[in-house]
Amino acid sequence: AIHVTPSTLPSLTFDFVIIGGGPGGSVVANRLTEDPNVTVLLLEAGGSQVIASTHLILPLFVVFLASPSPRDWNYSSIPQKGLDNQTLFVPRAKILGGCSSISNAHLSSHQSPSLRLVAMHVDGMLYLRGSSEDWDRFANITGDDGWSWEGMQQYFFKNEKWTPPVDRHNTTGQFDPNIHGFHGINSVSVANFPTPIDGKVLEAASQLGAPWPFNLDPNSGNHLGVGWVPDTIKDGTRSSAAKSYLAPEFVERKNLHVLLNAHVRKVVNRGMDGSKLVFGAVQFAQADKATKEVIISAGSINTPQLLLLSGIGPKSDLNALSLPTLLDLPSVGANLSVHIALYVSHAVNSADTFDDIIRNATLREQFTQEWLGNGHRGRLADTETSQAAFVRLPQDADIFKREQDPAAGPHTGHIQMGIYNGNPSFGSNSLSTGNFITVSARLITPTSRGSVKLNTTDPFNKPLIDLGSLTSEFDKFALREGVKIVRGLFTAPVWDGYILGEVGALANATTDEEIEAVARTDGAPDGHIVGTAAMSHRDALFGVVDPDLKVKGANGLRVVDASIFVSTGNTQVPTYAVGERAADLIKADWGLL
Numbered sequence: 001a002i003h004v005t006p007s008t009l010p011s012l013t014f015d016f017v018i019i020g021g022g023p024g025g026s027v028v029a030n031r032l033t034e035d036p037n038v039t040v041l042l043l044e045a046g047g048s049q050v051i052a053s054t055h056l057i058l059p060l061f062v063v064f065l066a067s068p069s070p071r072d073w074n075y076s077s078i079p080q081k082g083l084d085n086q087t088l089f090v091p092r093a094k095i096l097g098g099c100s101s102i103s104n105a106h107l108s109s110h111q112s113p114s115l116r117l118v119a120m121h122v123d124g125m126l127y128l129r130g131s132s133e134d135w136d137r138f139a140n141i142t143g144d145d146g147w148s149w150e151g152m153q154q155y156f157f158k159n160e161k162w163t164p165p166v167d168r169h170n171t172t173g174q175f176d177p178n179i180h181g182f183h184g185i186n187s188v189s190v191a192n193f194p195t196p197i198d199g200k201v202l203e204a205a206s207q208l209g210a211p212w213p214f215n216l217d218p219n220s221g222n223h224l225g226v227g228w229v230p231d232t233i234k235d236g237t238r239s240s241a242a243k244s245y246l247a248p249e250f251v252e253r254k255n256l257h258v259l260l261n262a263h264v265r266k267v268v269n270r271g272m273d274g275s276k277l278v279f280g281a282v283q284f285a286q287a288d289k290a291t292k293e294v295i296i297s298a299g300s301i302n303t304p305q306l307l308l309l310s311g312i313g314p315k316s317d318l319n320a321l322s323l324p325t326l327l328d329l330p331s332v333g334a335n336l337s338v339h340i341a342l343y344v345s346h347a348v349n350s351a352d353t354f355d356d357i358i359r360n361a362t363l364r365e366q367f368t369q370e371w372l373g374n375g376h377r378g379r380l381a382d383t384e385t386s387q388a389a390f391v392r393l394p395q396d397a398d399i400f401k402r403e404q405d406p407a408a409g410p411h412t413g414h415i416q417m418g419i420y421n422g423n424p425s426f427g428s429n430s431l432s433t434g435n436f437i438t439v440s441a442r443l444i445t446p447t448s449r450g451s452v453k454l455n456t457t458d459p460f461n462k463p464l465i466d467l468g469s470l471t472s473e474f475d476k477f478a479l480r481e482g483v484k485i486v487r488g489l490f491t492a493p494v495w496d497g498y499i500l501g502e503v504g505a506l507a508n509a510t511t512d513e514e515i516e517a518v519a520r521t522d523g524a525p526d527g528h529i530v531g532t533a534a535m536s537h538r539d540a541l542f543g544v545v546d547p548d549l550k551v552k553g554a555n556g557l558r559v560v561d562a563s564i565f566v567s568t569g570n571t572q573v574p575t576y577a578v579g580e581r582a583a584d585l586i587k588a589d590w591g592l593l
């Protein structure tokens with residue numbers, strides 16, 4: 001059941017208490033309660049999207065979501081050294097389903113001189129598992145083969161429910177059915193509505209050859225090349241963790257209780273078991289005891305914040321705030337990694353783009369009515385991008401003479417490109433008239449690192465967030481080369497007569513210095529924040545959780561969310577898959593399998 005006040009809970013004791021209802025926490029809550037004898041309390045600080053706006057379900061309207069609102073934690077970064085000391089808005093959903101309920105947006109209408117609302121256009125709802133080499137490296141680092149590409153296949157399948165696009169077009173050649181799951185929980189489909197650039201992009205790739213081979217399916221483990229990208233969309237609406245893993249058929253289980261508006265302040269231990277500290281309770285409005293385990297799934301910003309508030313983190317930082325150190329784990333809040341993008345936009349000789357829909361409220365309303373009356377079909381049934389490309393920097397790139405390649409292997413891209421039939425209008429690229437095609441150059445192997453630290457000991461105070469973006473030489477080099485690679489796509493003959501010319505802040509940037517200057521002003525870190533409670537080998541001297549996701553030095557406390565990994569790809573699918581494996585690990589530990 002869903003509760004809005006603790007007074008309706010049947011008990012204050014549950015087998016498992018899960019903190020946070022995003023892709024990590026929702027999966028674990030769902031899977032553990034498959035056994036009717038297991039009781040779970042899921043505590044979510046935000047409300048439920050059922051009462052929220054159509055923006056949360058209409059795929060194209062992702063563009064309006066990542067801005068300050070009551071359904072967001074409304075965080076901002078500290079001044080960013082690599083980005084001309086700008087302070088950036090850092091969207092983090094405070095709503096059931098977590099960031100999968102808002103995932104994605106670009107921002108244009110809320111600019112303020114003191115807080116830059118960056119272009120958070122992160123390919124909303126894109127279903128991407130990452131490269132196989134990424135997962136295999138993860139298995140190597142953690143010493144647990146279960147985290148390898150092969151090991152994780154069963155969990156991708158448990159998560160995914162392949163769904164035909166709402167327009168029921170023939171999808172042959174748009175994905176490889178052999179590698180997708182048809183019986184999972186989260187709905188996934190390819191583009192629901194054709195756009196005039198789909199064919200042109202594929203034609204350009206074929207005219208150019210390398211580095212643009214057609215890739216039938218970027219979810220095969222090898223994501224290099226250009227092709228169709230599926231989205232977590234069901235019948236023309238967003239399929240979030242709230243709408244899938246916490247759908248009515250699951251939350252109505254008698255043993256699953258979801259409490260909304262429950263902001264957890266800290267996790268509480270109940271003594272030692274041998275050399276391990278045993279956790280078994282959380283504090284929010286009142287203390288709820290978990291007899292078996294507490295699972296933190298509060299996301300990459302709030303999970304380290306919660307650990308620190310609970311006395312788990314770098315001793316020196318905790319001492320400085322006069323917090324007692326229960327577990328001295330220097331990696332808590334460190335190692336923050338986030339992708340960063342620049343957007344290359346060209347004016348086009350066509351009126352058939354999404355620009356007018358985004359700019360014109362009357363037109364939006366008209367399309368919304370059509371979408372409502374026409375079985376969720378039409379332009380609003382898709383996000384702004386149906387195709388993408390993954391490309392590597394050239395092997396002989398100058399940077400590799402000085403620095404090691406951060407990609408996990410030769411089949412892992414450095415740059416991800418989202419291809420948009422319009423201009424997502426953000427930053428100084430914001431354009432009020434005209435029609436466009438935009439391609440993002442997103443650096444997905446950044447070596448820059450940031451951090452999350454406590455500002456004060458008050459759990460309701462916002463943490464200090466340093467995204468760290470563009471502070472490494474590699475990142476500056478790779479992002480600027482990414483822009484050049486994107487421009488290369490537009491040298492294909494197919495664009496003749498369609499492309500009118502590059503526009504926006506990058507249009508006049510030709511030298512390396514000029515592109516880097518635009519990167520500093522317009523570079524847009526995205527929502528793929530990871531790594532702040534990193535998983536490491538059991539014997540490692542760094543890291544926050546062991547390969548079974550238990551906090552190092554603790555029993556009864558695990559972290560299951562995007563903070564435990566670093567990935568070269570979109571992060572929602574890896575988080576769902578981590579949640580699926582976590583549920584199996586927990587069940588195995590408690591004899592529930």
Ligand SMILES: Cc1cc2nc3c(=O)[nH]c(=O)nc-3n(C[C@H](O)[C@H](O)[C@H](O)COP(=O)(O)OP(=O)(O)OC[C@H]3O[C@@H](n4cnc5c(N)ncnc54)[C@H](O)[C@@H]3O)c2cc1C
Binds near residue numbers: 097526
């Ligand atoms: C704007 C944006 C766009 C994105 N777009 C994409 C995309 O297109 N594709 C993709 O693959 N990934 C995308 N991502 C990333 C993806 O959504 C996240 O990686 C994923 O949601 C992470 O899931 P999570 O469970 O780790 O955390 P979250 O989704 O952040 O969920 C954490 C939940 O915990 C709750 N919580 C936090 N603290 C507390 C507390 N103290 N007490 C109780 N509850 C608490 C939060 O309210 C939230 O509901 C995007 C992220 C953002 C922010």
